[in-house]
Amino acid sequence: MTTQKVTGSQAVILSLLEEGVDTIFGYPGGAIMPIYDALYDHDKNVKHILTRHEQGAVHAAEGYARVTGKAGICFATSGPGATNLITGIADAMIDSTPLVCITGQVASPLLGTDAFQESDVISISMPVTKWNYQITHPEEIPEVIAQAFYIAQSGRPGPVLIDITKDAQVSELDFEYKKCTKIRSYVPEMPVDPFKIKEAAEIIDNAKRPMILFGQGVLIGNAEEELKAFVEKTGIPAAWTLLGLSALPSDHPLNVGMLGMHGNYGPNLLTNEADVIIAVGMRFDDRVTGKVSVYAPEAKIIHLEIDPAEIDKIKKATVPVLGNSKKSLKMLTDNVKENSHTEWLNRFHECYEIENQKIIHNELFPEKPGLTMGEVIRITGDKTNHEAILVSDVGQHQMIASRYFKFRKSKSNVTSGGLGTMGFALPASMGAQLGQPDRTVIAVIGDGGFQMTIQELGTIAQNKLPVKIIVLNNHFLGMVRQWQQLFFEKRYSFTELQNPDFITIAKGFGITGHRVDVREGLEDGIQKMIDHPGPYLLEVTIEKEDNVFPMVPTGASVSDVMLEP
Amino acid sequence: MKQEYIITIFSENHIGLLTRITIVFTRRKVNIESLTVSESALPGVFKFTIVIKSSKEQTQKIVSQIEKQIDVLKAFYHTNDEMVYQEIALYKVPIEALYESDSVEKMVRNAGARILEITREYVVIEKTGHKEETQALFEELNKFRVLQFIRSGRVAITREPFERLSEFLKERDAFLNALD
Numbered sequence: 001m002t003t004q005k006v007t008g009s010q011a012v013i014l015s016l017l018e019e020g021v022d023t024i025f026g027y028p029g030g031a032i033m034p035i036y037d038a039l040y041d042h043d044k045n046v047k048h049i050l051t052r053h054e055q056g057a058v059h060a061a062e063g064y065a066r067v068t069g070k071a072g073i074c075f076a077t078s079g080p081g082a083t084n085l086i087t088g089i090a091d092a093m094i095d096s097t098p099l100v101c102i103t104g105q106v107a108s109p110l111l112g113t114d115a116f117q118e119s120d121v122i123s124i125s126m127p128v129t130k131w132n133y134q135i136t137h138p139e140e141i142p143e144v145i146a147q148a149f150y151i152a153q154s155g156r157p158g159p160v161l162i163d164i165t166k167d168a169q170v171s172e173l174d175f176e177y178k179k180c181t182k183i184r185s186y187v188p189e190m191p192v193d194p195f196k197i198k199e200a201a202e203i204i205d206n207a208k209r210p211m212i213l214f215g216q217g218v219l220i221g222n223a224e225e226e227l228k229a230f231v232e233k234t235g236i237p238a239a240w241t242l243l244g245l246s247a248l249p250s251d252h253p254l255n256v257g258m259l260g261m262h263g264n265y266g267p268n269l270l271t272n273e274a275d276v277i278i279a280v281g282m283r284f285d286d287r288v289t290g291k292v293s294v295y296a297p298e299a300k301i302i303h304l305e306i307d308p309a310e311i312d313k314i315k316k317a318t319v320p321v322l323g324n325s326k327k328s329l330k331m332l333t334d335n336v337k338e339n340s341h342t343e344w345l346n347r348f349h350e351c352y353e354i355e356n357q358k359i360i361h362n363e364l365f366p367e368k369p370g371l372t373m374g375e376v377i378r379i380t381g382d383k384t385n386h387e388a389i390l391v392s393d394v395g396q397h398q399m400i401a402s403r404y405f406k407f408r409k410s411k412s413n414v415t416s417g418g419l420g421t422m423g424f425a426l427p428a429s430m431g432a433q434l435g436q437p438d439r440t441v442i443a444v445i446g447d448g449g450f451q452m453t454i455q456e457l458g459t460i461a462q463n464k465l466p467v468k469i470i471v472l473n474n475h476f477l478g479m480v481r482q483w484q485q486l487f488f489e490k491r492y493s494f495t496e497l498q499n500p501d502f503i504t505i506a507k508g509f510g511i512t513g514h515r516v517d518v519r520e521g522l523e524d525g526i527q528k529m530i531d532h533p534g535p536y537l538l539e540v541t542i543e544k545e546d547n548v549f550p551m552v553p554t555g556a557s558v559s560d561v562m563l564e565p
Numbered sequence: 566m567k568q569e570y571i572i573t574i575f576s577e578n579h580i581g582l583l584t585r586i587t588i589v590f591t592r593r594k595v596n597i598e599s600l601t602v603s604e605s606a607l608p609g610v611f612k613f614t615i616v617i618k619s620s621k622e623q624t625q626k627i628v629s630q631i632e633k634q635i636d637v638l639k640a641f642y643h644t645n646d647e648m649v650y651q652e653i654a655l656y657k658v659p660i661e662a663l664y665e666s667d668s669v670e671k672m673v674r675n676a677g678a679r680i681l682e683i684t685r686e687y688v689v690i691e692k693t694g695h696k697e698e699t700q701a702l703f704e705e706l707n708k709f710r711v712l713q714f715i716r717s718g719r720v721a722i723t724r725e726p727f728e729r730l731s732e733f734l735k736e737r738d739a740f741l742n743a744l745d
Binding site: 186 | 576581584588592625630632633636637734738740741742744
C-alpha cells in the first residue's frame, strides 16, 4: 500500500473508513473542529448524527453497537464535551459494549495549563474504559485507531477512548493503514480446554436438577444457535439474565424465563434446588444472585466465560471453561449425552402457573380500571409479531418490558443493565434504528427517564428516524416509589413528578404523538403508532401506584422471592 | 485472613498505566503498603512490585483485574515466604553522634549498614533489609536524633532459578500467532 500525505484529522476519518465505519454520533466544538472539517468531505461515505447532547451521542453509539455487534463511534470536543460522554462510557464498560470514542483535546503545549475547555479526560475515563490513549503526534493516529477497534471489539468487548490534541489533528503525516490483529500484552480469548469440557460434560450427564443461566455473552459471541442446540440436546431448563434476553426465543419450550430481582418465580426459587448450574456468558450480578452466601448452595457451577477475571469473582466455579461461548457451547454439546428432565422442567411449569395466577394474568389482562404497563407491552409485542427491537430505559417499565415483550429474533433487546442509566433508551433507540434501519424499533421509557434525555427528540426529528417511543407515564419515579412503599413505610420522598404535556413537546420537535388514558383507546393507539411511517410518541397514562412483582428484596435469598407485598 | 502479599506485574511502558493499576486497589479500598516501578531486564518491559495487606481471595481477584488491563503482560502474587525481598533505608545523623561515642559505629557494624557520606554537619548511613530491620536501626540511631530518614519501596525476586519473562514473551507470541 502506498502512503499519502494527509493531516491528522484526515487520517482520523480515513482510519475510520478503513474500519468500515458508516455511522458516527457526535457533537462538535473547538478542540475537535479540524476533525469535523475533515469529515465534511466524506458525507457520502459516512453518516454523522448530530445529537443534542454528548450523552445522547454515546448512548446512541451503544444502541448501534448492541444491535450490530460492531463498535459504536462517537465524537466529542474537549472539556465538557468529553466529560459528558462519561456516563455512557461507564454504561458501555459494565455492559461490555464496544465503543470507540474520539475526543478533541487542547494543543499539546497547553496540556496541564488549565487551558480553555481542558479536562484530563484520560485520567477521568480510565476506570470506565477498556483502554484509552492520548495522541499528541499525528503519526500515531492510524496505529492507535487500529488498536482501538481491535481492543473494543475483541474478547470481552468494551469502550475505548482516544483523545487527540488539536496540534496532532492539524499536523501532517504519511498515512498508511494496517488493521490490528494482535497486541502482545492482550489475550482476547483463551482457547477452550477440552479437558474442562469433558469434566463439565460428565457433571452435566449426571445432573438430576440442572439449570442453564445464559447472559449477554451468548449474544456477543453470536452463539445463539449453539445455545439452542445445547439446550435441546440436554433438555435442561434455561433462564436468562436481563442482558441475555432474546438469545433464545421466548416461546422455546425450554426457555423458563428471567432471572433476578424481578425475574420469574420458578427460575429464582428453583436456583436453590439446582444441583448443577451451567452459567453461559453471565457474571453472577448481585441483581441475579440476591444474597450470594445463600445462592445456589447445592449446585456445582460450570462457568463458560470469556473473561478470566469473572471466574470465581462472585461464585466459585466447580469447572471454569474459559473461551468464546460459541466454541465452548459447541464442544460441550458434542460431549454431552442426549437427555431430558421432564419432572424437573414441570417444576418450572408449576411455578409459572402460580406466578401467572398471582401476577402475570392481572398484569397482562387487568380488570381494574387503571392501565397497566404489562398490557401495553403485551399488545405492542403482539402487534409487532414479536420481531421488533425493544429499547428500554431503567425502572419499573424496564422490568415489565423485559418480562412481557417476548422475542423471536436475537439481538433485539437493548437496555442499560449493569449501570442502570436512566435516560439511556431514547438516544439508544436512535442508534438501534440506524444500526438496523429495516427493523421496527420500539423505545419504552418511563416519564422520569424520558425527561433526562428528552432533547434527543430533536435528533430523531432532524434525521427522520422512525423510532416508536412509548412513554409509560405514572407521574412517579416508579421503581423508587415502589421501594419507598415496600421498605420505607410509604414515605414518598421526592418521587412524584409534575410532568409537561409530552405530546405538545413532541409536536414542538415536529414529532407526531398521541396520548391514551383509557383501555378502550389502547389497541388502536398502539396500532396507529406502528402504522405511522415516521417517528411517533405514544404516551400511556398508567395506574399511579402499580408495583412490579415478583421481587427478590435486596439482601434476601433468591428462594425468598416474593409474589406479593 | 489478612496478611502481606507481594504483587509483581510485568507491563508495557505506557503513560497512565500506573494509574490504571492503582485504580484497581482504590476501587476496592485496599491500601498499597509499598510500590516500586522500574524497567526490567528486558528493555521496554516494566516491572511493578506492590505490597498489600489483604486476604488471599481478595489478592487473587485484584491480580486478575490487573492482568485484565490491556497493557499488562502478566501479574503474579506471592507471600513474603515465597520471595527474597529487600528495602533500602537512608539515615542522616548529626556528626556529633560519631564524635561523642563509638555507639554509632557499633550500630552500623552490627546492622551490616554502611556509611555513604560524612560532612562537617552530618553522616549518611545506608541499610538494606526488611522493614523491621531498617526500622530497628532507626530506633537505635534515633537515640542520637535522626535528622532525616527515608525508606524505599520493596523490591522482590522469586525463589525460582530463572526470570522467566523472556520465555514467557516467546510463549505469548507463539500463542497469539496460533490464535488466528
